Structures are given as C-alpha cells and as structure tokens.
Amino acid sequence: MNAVSKQTLSAQQIFEQLDTYRLLEAKQQPSWPDARAVEAAKQELSTQPPLVFAGEADQLRERLAAAARGEAFLLQGGDCAETFEAATADRIRDRVKTLLQMAVVLTYGASMPVIKVGRMAGQFAKPRSSDNETREGVTLPAYRGDLVNGYEFTEQSRTPDPSRLVQGYHVSASTLNLIRAFTQGGFADLRQVHAWNQGFVSNPANRRYEALAAEIDRALRFMDACGVDHTALTQTEFYVSHEALLLDYERPLTRIDSRTGNLYDTSGHMLWIGERTRDIDGAHVDYLSKVRNPIGVKLGPTATVDDALRLIDKIDPEREPGRLTFITRMGAGKIRDVLPGLLAGVRDSGAQPLWITDPMHGNGITTATGYKTRRFDDVMNELLGFFEAHREVGTIPGGIHVEVTGDDVTEVLGGAENIDEEALATRYESVVDPRLNHRQSLELAFQVAEELKRA
Ligand SMILES: O=C[C@H](O)[C@H](O)COP(=O)(O)O
Ligand SMILES: C=C(OP(=O)(O)O)C(=O)O
Numbered sequence: 464m465n466a467v468s469k470q471t472l473s474a475q476q477i478f479e480q481l482d483t484y485r486l487l488e489a490k491q492q493p494s495w496p497d498a499r500a501v502e503a504a505k506q507e508l509s510t511q512p513p514l515v516f517a518g519e520a521d522q523l524r525e526r527l528a529a530a531a532r533g534e535a536f537l538l539q540g541g542d543c544a545e546t547f548e549a550a551t552a553d554r555i556r557d558r559v560k561t562l563l564q565m566a567v568v569l570t571y572g573a574s575m576p577v578i579k580v581g582r583m584a585g586q587f588a589k590p591r592s593s594d595n596e597t598r599e600g601v602t603l604p605a606y607r608g609d610l611v612n613g614y615e616f617t618e619q620s621r622t623p624d625p626s627r628l629v630q631g632y633h634v635s636a637s638t639l640n641l642i643r644a645f646t647q648g649g650f651a652d653l654r655q656v657h658a659w660n661q662g663f664v665s666n667p668a669n670r671r672y673e674a675l676a677a678e679i680d681r682a683l684r685f686m687d688a689c690g691v692d693h694t695a696l697t698q699t700e701f702y703v704s705h706e707a708l709l710l711d712y713e714r715p716l717t718r719i720d721s722r723t724g725n726l727y728d729t730s731g732h733m734l735w736i737g738e739r740t741r742d743i744d745g746a747h748v749d750y751l752s753k754v755r756n757p758i759g760v761k762l763g764p765t766a767t768v769d770d771a772l773r774l775i776d777k778i779d780p781e782r783e784p785g786r787l788t789f790i791t792r793m794g795a796g797k798i799r800d801v802l803p804g805l806l807a808g809v810r811d812s813g814a815q816p817l818w819i820t821d822p823m824h825g826n827g828i829t830t831a832t833g834y835k836t837r838r839f840d841d842v843m844n845e846l847l848g849f850f851e852a853h854r855e856v857g858t859i860p861g862g863i864h865v866e867v868t869g870d871d872v873t874e875v876l877g878g879a880e881n882i883d884e885e886a887l888a889t890r891y892e893s894v895v896d897p898r899l900n901h902r903q904s905l906e907l908a909f910q911v912a913e914e915l916k917r918a
C-alpha cells in the first residue's frame with residue numbers, strides 16, 4: 464500500500480483490510496465453548512495499552528537487516544511454552560541471565576553484535592499434533608498453552624477458557640516490565656558479566672564462562688584506564704517474540720501506529736509463524752503479511768524453494784531488509800540434504816531473508832517411558848549442518864533459535880553432564896517441549912562461538 468492510499472483510508476477501512484484473514488482457514492485454533500466470552504475477552508484486550516511500541520519493532524527490523532548482511536548474529540531463545548505460574552521474578556531473571564550469558568559468549572566468538580530476542584512475554588499458545596490427549600483411558604482436549612487452557616489433566620482445566628487471553632496479556636505485561644527493568648536498569652551492564660553467572664550450580668561450562676568474564680573485565684578496565692567512554696555498555700537491547708498462533712489474542716493487540724498509519728501487532732516485537740500454520744493460503748500468513756513487525760517463518764524438511772519464494776512474495780513483497788526471517792528446523796539427519804537447495808533457490812531469486820536455525824524442533828524423540836526429549840548431540844549436529852550448508856552455498860548463517868531455560872532441569876539428553884533416560888525423570892518441568900538447561904545452553908553457546916570464529 465503506498466503512502467497516498469494509506470492517508471485516504473480510515474481506521475475502519477484499514478482494519479477491514481486486515482480482517483480478510485477471517486475468510487481463510489486458521490489452523491490450530493481452540494474450540495472455545497462460549498463465543499460470547501471470547502468476544503468479551505477480545506473487547507477487553509482491545510482497550511489495553513500496547514505491550515511494545517512500533518518504533519521498537521522498527522529498530523529490531525534494522526538490527527535483523529544487519530544480521531541478514533552478516534554484520535550481526537541473532538540469538539532467539541526461551542521456553543517452548545511459558546506458563547503463568549513460572550512468570551516469577553526469579554525465573555524470569557534466570558532466563559534473561561542465561562540469554563545474556565549466551566550472548567556474551569557468542570559476541571566474543573563472533574566479534575559481532577548479538578541481537579537478543581526472548582521467546583518471552585507472550586509465548587503462551589501451542590500448536591499440537593493431536594487435538595486430544597488420552598491418559599489411562601480418559602480423553603480430554605490437548606493442552607494448547609496457558610493462553611487457552613490449563614495443563615492439569617482435568618476436564619475443567621483442559622476446557623478452553625477465553626478469560627486466559629486477558630490473563631496472558633497481563634502476565635506478558637509484567638514479564639516485559641521486569642525484562643525492561645533488568646536490561647535497562649543496570650543489571651545488563653557488561654560490568655555485571657560476572658554477576659550473571661551467580662546463583663547457578665557450579666559446573667565446567669559456567670567455569671569456562673567465568674574465565675571469559677574475567678577477560679572481558681580486564682578489557683573493560685583497560686578501556687577505563689585509557690579513558691574510553693563505554694557508557695553504551697550499561698544497557699542492552701532486548702526484544703521479545705512469540706509464535707503468533709492464537710489470532711483471537713493477536714487481533715485485539717494489533718494497532719495503527721499514530722506516526723505512520725501502519726499496522727503493528729503490539730503483542731511482541733517479532734512474531735513468527737509455526738511449521739504447522741505456514742500455509743500460503745492460510746489465515747496466519749495473510750494476517751502477519753499485513754503488520755509491520757519483523758516476521759519469522761519456520762521451515763521444516765518438507766519446505767520447497769517454491770514454498771519459500773511464495774512466502775517471500777506474500778510477506779516481504781518489497782524485499783525489505785530485516786522484514787523476513789526464515790527459521791529452518793530440518794532435523795540433524797536431513798539438514799545437509801535439504802537446506803543447501805533451499806538456500807540456493809532463494810539466493811537465485813535475488814531475495815535476502817535472514818536465515819537462522821532452530822536445531823530443536825526437527826530432533827524430537829519420545830522415550831519408552833513417555834518423555835518428550837531431544838539429544839544434545841542431535842541439536843549440535845543440526846547446528847553444524849546449518850553452518851556447513853551456508854558455507855557450501857555462500858549464504859549467511861544469521862542466528863539461532865533455541866528452547867532454553869535458566870533452570871537446572873533435566874529435559875534434553877546428553878550434554879557434558881550426560882543426562883540419560885533415567886535422569887530425565889529427576890527434574891522434567893516443561894509442559895510441552897524439552898529445553899536446554901542452563902549448563903547445556905552455555906555449552907551450546909561455546910560451540911556455536913567456535914563455528915562463528917571459523918566463519
Ligand atoms: O513446540 C512445539 C511442539 O513441538 C508442538 O507443539 C507439537 O507438540 P506435540 O507433538 O507434543 O503436540
Ligand atoms: C511449535 C514450535 O515450532 P515448530 O512450529 O517449528 O514446530 C515451537 O517453536 O515451539
């Protein structure tokens with residue numbers, strides 16, 4: 464839409480254009496039992512202030528454009544599914560600390576700015592393989608994230624409850640408030656690089672981190688001694704993102720930016736479309752093609768060059784740097800076969816999206832005892848395959864997308880502490896997918912830093 468036609472459109476007309484998604488198929492939406500209660504929740508959400516500002520989303524788009532050019536690296540990470548219960552000060556702080564630590568390791572390895580984007584403050588809605596779950600002969604609706612229903616396996620808890628949409632907004636607001644306080648209020652000051660390591664159980668990975676932190680400290684003292692002003696290091700940019708799955712949540716939080724007249728989904732800085740909802744003719748792609756936020760799209764092993772090109776045409780027709788991120792999640796066994804062709808096909812079209820890897824979602828397994836898990840080695844193998852594919856094609860490996868937590872959980876098999884199938888049971892807390900624990904997150908960051916040094 465050009466500037467002239469935008470000016471002549473009323474707010475009502477702009478929203479009418481946005482709302483064409485309603486005519487398309489929206490996969491993975493809950494069956495709300497009470498339509499009136501959904502309308503009331505949406506109405507209430509539409510009166511709430513935005514969670515993020517349009518200018519921040521624009522700034523992130525510029526940062527992502529730098530990553531697509533190979534001048535920065537994106538670290539996107541957090542829980543598979545946030546929960547309302549875990550939105551406590553300590554646990555939010557530990558997740559932020561973990562991401563800050565990973566970012567320091569990557570920055571040092573890459574000698575490049577690392578863009579920090581949490582899967583936080585809105586990652587509350589989940590696509591599921593099955594609509595139902597059966598336990599001991601009882602079948603109930605699957606858990607679809609705290610924005611929809613409760614994890615507890617009772618009929619009441621599993622019944623979709625639209626008041627959760629409003630609750631999710633408030634939990635997101637308080638999570639984001641804390642993130643902003645941590646990252647703007649001195650805690651993310653690079654001189655705190657040691658403090659981010661405190662409170663975690665001592666292990667070789669955080670001892671290695673400690674050694675790196677000591678080097679950074681020395682460098683900062685050197686800069687001080689030389690009189691270099693490094694006040695810029697006292698704050699850090701930290702953005703939030705989630706899968707924009709639940710359109711009943713995203714729509715009321717989509718607003719017209721008063722500066723430009725453009726639509727922004729103010730529920731998060733960056734929104735992504737999942738592997739299960741990326742159909743080119745579906746509601747999610749249509750909806751997100753109309754908001755100005757940076758948009759991610761997951762691409763699994765069946766994605767073709769044609770799929771990618773159609774997504775580019777629809778979501779990024781102007782080929783705007785930083786607008787579109789492809790998040791590949793192929794699986795360790797497939798990435799080397801599938802990704803190079805995709806990268807080459809997109810490159811040959813002249814488009815330059817940001818390519819990042821999600822080495823988690825193509826590597827899921829279920830143990831005989833019923834735990835959903837992944838092997839750390841498969842995750843690392845996919846990461847290496849990602850760098851190899853980009854080297855082969857001459858494209859830019861621009862970032863990683865990972866499921867991590869600051870907690871000392873036992874959800875992913877392996878890593879240097881070698882969590883085995885038996886150990887999974889000791890502290891498995893995720894309500895959907897297994898996350899790297901704090902130690903595994905640092906181990907992964909160190910290994911990726913090695914790859915970045917090579918690159
Ligand atoms: O993160 C997402 C999960 O992989 C997705 O929700 C599917 O999980 P499921 O196969 O357990 O339903
Ligand atoms: C559901 C997810 O991923 P995907 O859409 O790639 O399966 C996720 O990121 O949690």
Ligand SMILES: [Mn+2]
Nearest residue numbers: 543866895896
């Ligand atoms: Mn997941």
